[in-house]
Amino acid sequence: MAGDTSNARLWANADFWVADSLATPNPADANTAFGAGWNMVGLLDGDDGFPESRDEDTNDYFAWGGDIVRSSRTHFKATKKVTVLEDNPTTRALIWPGSTSTAIVVPRPVPIKCAWETRDPDAGIVYRKITAGHAIVTVDGDVDQNETDLQKITLAAVIYPDTSTSPATLYVQQTSLAVASLALAPATKALTVGQIGSIVATATLSDSSTRDVTLHPSTVWASSAPAKAGVQYGYVTGASAGTATITATYMGQSGTCAVTVS
Incomplete structure (x- = not known):
């Protein structure tokens, strides 16, 4: 089965x-x-x-x-x-x-x-x-x-x-299964202006099991520099040349991805 x-x-x-x-x-x-x-x-x-x-x-x-x-x-x-x-x-x-x-x-x-x-x-x-x-x-x-x-x-x-x-x-x-950590993959991402890329958010729970929470309603996505790279539901869009840190937060735990736009 x-x-x-x-x-x-x-x-x-x-x-x-x-x-x-x-x-x-x-x-x-x-x-x-x-x-x-x-x-x-x-x-x-x-x-x-x-x-x-x-x-x-x-x-x-x-x-x-x-x-x-x-x-x-x-x-x-x-x-x-x-x-x-x-x-x-x-x-x-x-x-x-x-x-x-x-x-x-x-x-x-x-x-x-x-x-x-x-x-x-x-x-x-x-x-x-x-x-x-x-x-x-x-x-x-x-x-x-x-x-x-x-x-x-x-x-x-x-x-x-x-x-x-x-x-x-x-x-x-x-x-009751606490989230022990949250990891984003990939940890770094290179995009060109106008290009869209995806990031996957994976939560590790207190029992060591993992869960894809990329599209979970409780996952909050944010960009340190939206003018360089914006993010929504795990999809990152290169806006202008530069760098930005993409952060996802789920159940109190956060993970990051460094994005470079050229």
């Missing part, structure tokens, strides 16, 4: 956390518990899981003769769902935001922070996705109460990214 079975995940346990204040600090890492300001939603429906949908408008452009030459993508939207089973103050605040113990008002959802945590106890891995910007949570479907079934309410969180980064960041990702 091809493949590495140790990389197959069975997420046997999970939690959903929310924070009313967008200033609530994130845990330092996946091995650190959620602190003050974070509230656990409670029991979840494991069969429903944490489904995530991504929508965007795509336009394709074709040359005379029918060959595709360009595509544009706009209006990206990410939605993540969770089905809650508990009736507690946290879930009621999500289902009926703005209401009190004595009055239910027309819901007006407000921006909050959300965190989804899944755990594979056999592999000893914790994986978290925490909103980098904020989320707007609404009820997806009916709120049903009857005598034969557990009350199940599906909540849909529309993810608003942190637009202060480029590209905009949807989530902060945490995993």
Whole structure:
């Protein structure tokens, strides 16, 4: 059988956390518990899981003769769902935001922070996705109460990214497998003006395994001299003669590549 079975995940346990204040600090890492300001939603429906949908408008452009030459993508939207089973103050605040113990008002959802945590106890891995910007949570479907079934309410969180980064960041990702180092290959690169070259970012984890994180959403690319060489998603473009240091940062670790443009 091809493949590495140790990389197959069975997420046997999970939690959903929310924070009313967008200033609530994130845990330092996946091995650190959620602190003050974070509230656990409670029991979840494991069969429903944490489904995530991504929508965007795509336009394709074709040359005379029918060959595709360009595509544009706009209006990206990410939605993540969770089905809650508990009736507690946290879930009621999500289902009926703005209401009190004595009055239910027309819901007006407000921006909050959300965190989804899944755990594979056999592999000893914790994986978290925490909103980098904020989320707007609404009820997806009916709120049903009857005598034969557990009350199940599906909540849909529309993810608003942190637009202060480029590209905009949807989530902060945490995993219990720490990143020990990050290496860029090649370590040096020569380009001519207008030429585009690629760099691969490889992370070495605490268990000595490696992972290509070149295109990972959490990998941040930067150039010390964008006027000489710019970088995006690991692709470097020679802009003008000179030198620049390309840096990639992933999960707290960085690697560099020295670029010369002639």
